[in-house]
Amino acid sequence: MTHGKQNWLWGLLPVAVLALAGNAQAQRYDDGYYNDGPVRCESNKNRTAQCPFEGRARLVRQLSGSPCIEGDTWGQSRGGIWVTRGCRAEFVAERGRPSHGGGHGWGGNxxxxxxxxxxxxxxxxxxxxxxxxxxxxxxxxxxxxxxxxxxxxxxxxxxxxxxxxxxxxxxxxxxxx
Structure with a gap:
């Protein structure tokens, strides 16, 4: 291949990479109130699992057929999230979102x-x-x-x-x- 053709092909590489990146983007929850990207935490074989996590967790996507109920089959402990009894879900960390009322920071009113x-x-x-x-x-x-x-x-x-x-x-x- 001649040097001119090689330069032309290399010139197409950034365009191809950008086109592929546009098709491979995952859903993000960064709307100014949540940190980037979800964290997946899974209870396998109904066992309790701990997943490292910083900040106030919010369940954004349940992956299991078993229920994920805050305070029952999932919750937070110091430095992480726990899940149990088959709950599998994705969580995002809130930042700067005010809490009004009681409960788990979601406003009991x-x-x-x-x-x-x-x-x-x-x-x-x-x-x-x-x-x-x-x-x-x-x-x-x-x-x-x-x-x-x-x-x-x-x-x-x-x-x-x-x-x-x-x-x-x-x-x-x-x-x-």
């Missing part, structure tokens, strides 16, 4: 938290689909699962601009923004 978002509860009773109508401008996030039935985004709960839906026994609190 069920209302607005400093203008960040409205907290709503939505329950699938008798395993039936239920829609909880609320205007959603940005997104909805599960902040606390209250059911023993797993709440898995896209399977047993989801959202659109008109509200949150739950199904198959999922009962949870959601922050809508």
């Amino acid at each position: 069920g209302g607005n938290r400093g203008g960040r978002g409205e907290i709503i509860g939505c329950d699938s009773n008798d395993n039936r689909m239920r829609r909880c109508n609320v205007s959603i401008r940005r997104d909805a996030r599960m902040i606390r699962q209250r059911s023993n039935t797993a709440c898995i985004e896209g399977q047993t709960w989801g959202w659109d601009r008109d509200g949150v839906w739950v199904n198959r026994g999922c009962r949870a609190d959601f922050e809508v923004r």
Whole structure:
């Protein structure tokens, strides 16, 4: 190959790398309130697992069919997250998010938290689909699962601009923004 052709090929390399990088990006939770990237913590064979973690954890994606309920099958201890009884999930660390009310820093009043978002509860009773109508401008996030039935985004709960839906026994609190 001649020197001119080699230079031309090397010139295409950055373009190819950028094109591939655009297709391989993972979902990030860095919206100014959460640290970069989720941390996965898994309870295998129903055993308790400890995962190193700094900051206030928020469950962002449940991976297991077993329920991940804060204070029951997952929680925080000094320097980490613990999971048990088959809970497998991804967590992000909050930073600078104010806490109002009691409980686990999520505000026991069920209302607005400093203008960040409205907290709503939505329950699938008798395993039936239920829609909880609320205007959603940005997104909805599960902040606390209250059911023993797993709440898995896209399977047993989801959202659109008109509200949150739950199904198959999922009962949870959601922050809508």
